[in-house]
Amino acid sequence: MAVYVPNPYLPEIGTVTEVIPETPNIKTIRVLLRDPERMKNFNFRPGQVAQLSVFGVGEATFVINSPPTCKDYLQFSVMKVGEVTNRIHQLVPGDIIGVRGPLGNGFPYEMMEGKDILFIAGGIGMAPLRTLLLFMLENKNNYGEISLIYGARTPQDMCYRYEIPVWQKRGVNVVLTVDTEAPGWTHRVGFVPTVLSEEAPSPKDRIAIVCGPPIMIKFVLFGLRELGFEDWQIYTTLEKRMKCGIGICGRCNMGEKFVCLDGPVFSMEELQSMVPEL
Amino acid sequence: MWSEITKKLQETVQNIMPQVEAVIGWERGFNEIRIKPVVIKKEGDISKLVWNPFCVQNLSGYLVKSPAVIPREGRRVAICVKGCDSRSVTALIQEGFLKRDQIFIIGIPCSGTVDWRKVMKRLERSSVIHRAEIKDGRLMVEHAEGVEEIPLREILLRRCLRCVYPNPTVSDVVIGETVSPHIEKEDLYKDVEAFERKSLDERRKFWAETLSRCIRCYACRNACPLCICQDWCIAERRDPKWVTQKPTLKDILLFHGIHALHLAGRCTECGECERVCPMEIPVMFIKEKLNETTLRLFSYEAGIDSNLVPPLLTFNPHETGI
Amino acid sequence: MVARRKEKKSQNRIFIPLEGLNQTLENLSKHFTVWVPMPSGENEWSLEFKPLHRGCKILLDRQSTLPPKKVILPQGQTLIEYEYKKSESDPSKQDLVLREVIDESPIIVFGTRPCDVRGFLVCDKVFLQGRYIDVYYRARRLNTLFATLFCREADDACFCSSVGSGPADMEGSDIGITPIDGGWILEGLTDRASEIFSLCDCEAPDEKQIEDARRVQEEVRSMRVGNLRTDGVLEGVKGQFQNMELWRDIAESCLSCGVCTYVCPTCYCFTITDEPQGLRGERLRSWDSCMFYQYTQEASGHNPRPTKLERYRNRLGHKFSYFPLRYSGMIACCGCGRCIRSCPVSIDIRQGVERVREAHHGCVCS
Numbered sequence: 001m002a003v004y005v006p007n008p009y010l011p012e013i014g015t016v017t018e019v020i021p022e023t024p025n026i027k028t029i030r031v032l033l034r035d036p037e038r039m040k041n042f043n044f045r046p047g048q049v050a051q052l053s054v055f056g057v058g059e060a061t062f063v064i065n066s067p068p069t070c071k072d073y074l075q076f077s078v079m080k081v082g083e084v085t086n087r088i089h090q091l092v093p094g095d096i097i098g099v100r101g102p103l104g105n106g107f108p109y110e111m112m113e114g115k116d117i118l119f120i121a122g123g124i125g126m127a128p129l130r131t132l133l134l135f136m137l138e139n140k141n142n143y144g145e146i147s148l149i150y151g152a153r154t155p156q157d158m159c160y161r162y163e164i165p166v167w168q169k170r171g172v173n174v175v176l177t178v179d180t181e182a183p184g185w186t187h188r189v190g191f192v193p194t195v196l197s198e199e200a201p202s203p204k205d206r207i208a209i210v211c212g213p214p215i216m217i218k219f220v221l222f223g224l225r226e227l228g229f230e231d232w233q234i235y236t237t238l239e240k241r242m243k244c245g246i247g248i249c250g251r252c253n254m255g256e257k258f259v260c261l262d263g264p265v266f267s268m269e270e271l272q273s274m275v276p277e278l
Numbered sequence: 279m280w281s282e283i284t285k286k287l288q289e290t291v292q293n294i295m296p297q298v299e300a301v302i303g304w305e306r307g308f309n310e311i312r313i314k315p316v317v318i319k320k321e322g323d324i325s326k327l328v329w330n331p332f333c334v335q336n337l338s339g340y341l342v343k344s345p346a347v348i349p350r351e352g353r354r355v356a357i358c359v360k361g362c363d364s365r366s367v368t369a370l371i372q373e374g375f376l377k378r379d380q381i382f383i384i385g386i387p388c389s390g391t392v393d394w395r396k397v398m399k400r401l402e403r404s405s406v407i408h409r410a411e412i413k414d415g416r417l418m419v420e421h422a423e424g425v426e427e428i429p430l431r432e433i434l435l436r437r438c439l440r441c442v443y444p445n446p447t448v449s450d451v452v453i454g455e456t457v458s459p460h461i462e463k464e465d466l467y468k469d470v471e472a473f474e475r476k477s478l479d480e481r482r483k484f485w486a487e488t489l490s491r492c493i494r495c496y497a498c499r500n501a502c503p504l505c506i507c508q509d510w511c512i513a514e515r516r517d518p519k520w521v522t523q524k525p526t527l528k529d530i531l532l533f534h535g536i537h538a539l540h541l542a543g544r545c546t547e548c549g550e551c552e553r554v555c556p557m558e559i560p561v562m563f564i565k566e567k568l569n570e571t572t573l574r575l576f577s578y579e580a581g582i583d584s585n586l587v588p589p590l591l592t593f594n595p596h597e598t599g600i
Numbered sequence: 601m602v603a604r605r606k607e608k609k610s611q612n613r614i615f616i617p618l619e620g621l622n623q624t625l626e627n628l629s630k631h632f633t634v635w636v637p638m639p640s641g642e643n644e645w646s647l648e649f650k651p652l653h654r655g656c657k658i659l660l661d662r663q664s665t666l667p668p669k670k671v672i673l674p675q676g677q678t679l680i681e682y683e684y685k686k687s688e689s690d691p692s693k694q695d696l697v698l699r700e701v702i703d704e705s706p707i708i709v710f711g712t713r714p715c716d717v718r719g720f721l722v723c724d725k726v727f728l729q730g731r732y733i734d735v736y737y738r739a740r741r742l743n744t745l746f747a748t749l750f751c752r753e754a755d756d757a758c759f760c761s762s763v764g765s766g767p768a769d770m771e772g773s774d775i776g777i778t779p780i781d782g783g784w785i786l787e788g789l790t791d792r793a794s795e796i797f798s799l800c801d802c803e804a805p806d807e808k809q810i811e812d813a814r815r816v817q818e819e820v821r822s823m824r825v826g827n828l829r830t831d832g833v834l835e836g837v838k839g840q841f842q843n844m845e846l847w848r849d850i851a852e853s854c855l856s857c858g859v860c861t862y863v864c865p866t867c868y869c870f871t872i873t874d875e876p877q878g879l880r881g882e883r884l885r886s887w888d889s890c891m892f893y894q895y896t897q898e899a900s901g902h903n904p905r906p907t908k909l910e911r912y913r914n915r916l917g918h919k920f921s922y923f924p925l926r927y928s929g930m931i932a933c934c935g936c937g938r939c940i941r942s943c944p945v946s947i948d949i950r951q952g953v954e955r956v957r958e959a960h961h962g963c964v965c966s
Contacts, residue, residue: 251895277905
């Protein structure tokens, strides 16, 4: 009985160090854990998530979108949709925030080594992909060509706009698109699935990683299959209402799988074997 | 007697089946004293339908609560109603949730329905029930430990013992003989009046004791045909946050208060809230008080006249006596 | 005196006479919180487990309406207390103090039935045997003993023998209670029992009482409660997942209330909410129900289980398919029948299982 068991519900206390407004309803926050030891040892895989808490309001799940090698802060991008996210949007540098994580599985980047990588993102769906993208750029020799198709409703709804030139400089082949024409916009216009079929990347030795709103994912999948991508070549990361984040409280299940514990990253092949309850 | 009415019910349904989308009625449950709702969609299932004093459920909620049984254009849904249930149907029509011409009402006069827990209390232990028959005002139960005969009056639900509308107030067809009410109308709120004569401490003690049993399963809310916003109920919503998740008497009281107040002037006293409570809390009692007030202030009873607007859904600047 | 006490310590069986039950348990309550089934009100049929108090009415003759689930998983449980304070080093800043509230006080639950304890064996898989260990559950679970009745009170909603248990299943119990004429024989099943017996101040049973108890146990062991067949359901739920006609057939009359889940010994799902009071407050874990619309409602407005049909499918699926798939075949239903008995519209989960089976086997055959 004297065995020490860590309390998986107890958050680490962190401090908000920076708040970056991304779009009218998305903010990126950077958090430093108060305990330097914990900050140093906060190891995670790209794609893993954490529960952010504002005590008095509650917790919500966000993907950690800073690269794992970054020990200066943990970064999260938060879209204002509910009670907790509203409160997070009010935070300013110096404010306290709880962090519980890392949780979930993360991307299986090992099996992606040696392959070309195609990121396809829509709106806030860029957040989970950012970590993996940066991770792959840090380990560029292990991967082939890295390309990104990123779409948003309007140019103002595009996250990390300030970083995209840096990614391009580091060798990412970037295609940007917005839903409708906008003044000053020099990139593509059209929905992500359309741009995908225009770009028509070859499925040969390529892994596609998709994240965005459900409707986009649905049509992107259709497009990828048209192009000859097989289910094992396609990865996505799911969202569900979560509470505990550790596979106990029950609500995020799809059949026998828990999105919080067994996911949030799934290959299309895995998803095909799961009950369709998205 | 019950088998005769059941037979007539099945014949009626047989006749109207071609014109209706579905028939909402009752069928036998896991034993003879437990009946459950059934939605009949094909002729072959009509024989499932039953009527007897174990048909406790008010089925009108199925007409409005998602995924509701809704008829296609030009068709109707048939529903079986007791006297109390018919008032719910009228109330739903009054509030615009239901159209009269979309439903076919099969009215069944009812002399009271049975509280299965009261039966179990009489048997004094849990037991396999082999057979149950009601004849001449007595229930005969054959169970694993023997046979018990109980006067029907002793095992009726509380709502039935104070019922003044045992005959459907609205219907397209009536099956069975008209029955007379258990009590006179002027005695309807006798229990409320008696309770109000108690001291504040006694009343507080009563509610503290009974409500502390509440497990917040929200069966009372979800069984209520008129609690149409159950999925977005303030009791579970966090934004705005009125009720906490703490299982304290304060929060429980707040929920039941909100529940009752949202039914003020709307509740038809079908008693489903109270019947479905797994913890046997007399939650309808709260609504009875509100109805007594509504009757006194507005001379209004919910679910009687589909042309009337419930008093709290209207605004009359000349209202007096408030 | 010393010798007598020694002898008592080594006892593995004691006899509690009918009239001595309250006194015996009151003796125990000096050292433990003793939970017993008692009527939930003066005139009510329903029983629930509550902490023993002097002169309370203990009822061991029927199953409780609410299972003893709340002993280990209270309806509302504070996980963490928090308080915002002025930072000592920099008064212009805020500091946050967190305090875990872990309850390790010793508990005996007296008068459980095999189905009740089976419920905890199911929950153990989730709370103790997964990748993360739930420290709150663990603290209570490790400090709780169960004294379980050999159950002779099955009714027509019971089906414990169909789901891997049975009325004489003592797995997970520390003490077996056998009702005999004039009282109860308590028998130690784990090492922890002798400690309890030494505190009870009861006599050892005589030969005849032991023989009576043996006969009762034999009778209970020979009973098969329920005849539900569950073969094919494991695969059937997935196979029939999109057969909404089937789920409509099973759950059309469901009210979407939480009765079935709250009276269920194996339904453990919960929510976590913050309940503030000014600058301090608590992070609370409370019962939640997969029957509620809000349970899976996402902030974006999307709900993966928008109607009662998807929600009921999840409840049945979880118990008879998803859980056994995840946890080495164990069915997450203890067959206590509470959901059937307490359901306001008498939905019978056995019938649902049977329908899924039929649909599944029908599919395989054709």
